[in-house]
Amino acid sequence: MTPLLVLAGAMVGAPLRYLIDHAVQSRHTTAFPWGTFAVNACGSFVLGLLAAGALDGSVPGSVLALLGTGLCGALTTYSTFSYETVRLFTDGARVLAVVNVSVSVAAGFAAAGLGALLGSLIRG
Amino acid sequence: MPETTLGGRPAATRRVEWRAVVAVSLGGGLGALARYGLLALWPPRTGGFPVATFVTNVLGCLLIGALMVLAAEFWADRRLVRPFLGTGVLGGFTTFSTYVVDVRRLVADDAPGLAVLYLAGTVVAALAAAYAGSALTRLLLRARR
Numbered sequence: 363m364t365p366l367l368v369l370a371g372a373m374v375g376a377p378l379r380y381l382i383d384h385a386v387q388s389r390h391t392t393a394f395p396w397g398t399f400a401v402n403a404c405g406s407f408v409l410g411l412l413a414a415g416a417l418d419g420s421v422p423g424s425v426l427a428l429l430g431t432g433l434c435g436a437l438t439t440y441s442t443f444s445y446e447t448v449r450l451f452t453d454g455a456r457v458l459a460v461v462n463v464s465v466s467v468a469a470g471f472a473a474a475g476l477g478a479l480l481g482s483l484i485r486g
Numbered sequence: 487m488p489e490t491t492l493g494g495r496p497a498a499t500r501r502v503e504w505r506a507v508v509a510v511s512l513g514g515g516l517g518a519l520a521r522y523g524l525l526a527l528w529p530p531r532t533g534g535f536p537v538a539t540f541v542t543n544v545l546g547c548l549l550i551g552a553l554m555v556l557a558a559e560f561w562a563d564r565r566l567v568r569p570f571l572g573t574g575v576l577g578g579f580t581t582f583s584t585y586v587v588d589v590r591r592l593v594a595d596d597a598p599g600l601a602v603l604y605l606a607g608t609v610v611a612a613l614a615a616a617y618a619g620s621a622l623t624r625l626l627l628r629a630r631r
Contacts, residue, residue, distance in 0.1 A: 368522045369515045376514020376578045377507045380569070384502055402582040409583035413591070431522060431584075436514045438582035440543040440608075441550040442573070444616040448551070452617075463609060470586040478590075 364427045371432020375405075379437050393455055395446040398439065399466055405438035406470040410477025420485055506569040513574020517546075521579050533595040536588040539581065540608055546580035547612040551619020559627060 382404070383397030390396060412430045415421030443466060451459035521542050528538040553572055561567040585608055592601035 365519060365522055368518050372518030372578050373511045373515040376517070376574055377511040379514075379577060380507060380510040380573055381502065405583040406586045409587050410590070413587045431525070432518055434583040435521060435581040436518045436578040438584075439577040440580035440582050440585065440612055441546040441576040441616070443582060444547040444612045445550045445554065447613060448616045448620070463613075466582075467586075467605075467609065470582060471590070474583070474586045474590055 363424070367424055367427040368432040368435075371428040371430075371434075372436035375433040375436030378433075379439065393450065393458060395443075395450075395462065398442050398446060399462075399469065402438045402443060402466055403469045403473045405434040407473035407477040408437075409434040410474030411481045412477075413474075414478040414481040415485070418485070420481075503565070503569075506566060509566045509570040510574040510577070513570040514578030517575040517578030517580075520575075521581065530588070533592065533597045533600070535600060535604060536584075536592075539584050539588060540604065540611070543580045543585060543608055544611045544615045546576045548615040548619040550576045551616040551621075552623040553619075555620050555623040555627070 379401045382401050386397040386400050387395075409430055412421050412426055412434070416423070416426045416430070443462075447459050447462050450456075450462060521538075524538040524542050528541070530536055530538065550572060553568075553576065557564075557568050557572070589601050589605045592598070592604060
């Protein structure tokens, strides 16, 4: 059952990433990969919320498999993040490459922390 | 060869191609199943190094480096190869959110040293893998000629 939930969540999360990335990238002309930045921050927020709920039992395992491992896992990406960073670096935009890594990681943590905080507020 | 901007992205096209959306969905599902399989193979332990997610992310980065070179070399006219294999399979296989949440969990489990090791180790290994994937594939292609 769990693999099917992961599959279903990912089949929504991955195209959602594609569409969000497309929408963000068509709205700016800078070299910074804002699209990947946006999906990684959003997915980290939602997984932060779900993971905190799973720890105290308020989010059942099936929901975590569907929305966490499946949807958030596929909504966020490490491969595109790495590839874009390496390309920025080898194309000569070295500062931007370093900024991309630090800002993406910092935003991911801030987002996951906010998600966990929101979860604790909801549960009271 | 599609026009690319700095950072190697295809120049943003105005319209969403719905065939590509379907390809990303199918590929993403397959990639996530493979990630789930590795998690089942190496189940995460409380306060332990997240081996499965680490391997997943580094392997996915190595493969995307190779894929982008191969796609430009052999499949430049195949419009669904990169959406299916790159954005879909490898995008669904690797995960940024689990990485972030696992680091937070290591801190919460009172393993701050491991948290820092995993945090920095993933970034370094993933970037090196993406670079190596491209560089090695280019070398192999050159040797073949």
